[in-house]
Amino acid sequence: MDRKPDVGEAERFLNDPVFSWVFEVIRQEILTELETIPVKDREGREYLCLMLKVAKRLRGLTEALVREGKVKGFNVEKSGRKFLRDIGELRGNSS
Numbered sequence: 001m002d003r004k005p006d007v008g009e010a011e012r013f014l015n016d017p018v019f020s021w022v023f024e025v026i027r028q029e030i031l032t033e034l035e036t037i038p039v040k041d042r043e044g045r046e047y048l049c050l051m052l053k054v055a056k057r058l059r060g061l062t063e064a065l066v067r068e069g070k071v072k073g074f075n076v077e078k079s080g081r082k083f084l085r086d087i088g089e090l091r092g093n094s095s
Helices: 007-015 017-036 042-068 076-091
Strands: none
Touching (some): 007 017, 017 042
16 A cells, blocks of 8 residues: 555654664664774774764654655555564564
8 A cells, every 4th residue: 555654653653662772772782882992993983983874864764754655655554563563573572
């Protein structure tokens, strides 16, 4: 079903704590690597900083695409529930 999600669907998906959790885990893992990487490893540090910027940009783009309904064929309710269920399984929780 190709339809634009209503504002409520998009907001419920984006406001779900698991959505934020996913991006926070990615951010924390990158920051942990930055804290432990040797100071001499300039290339590695630059790469990790770039990863941090990409993760932030990915979150912003994901939010914009969902809010604007620009993901073709994306059903927020159905896809969101599956996404959250899959993430819950990764966290060791069954939804």
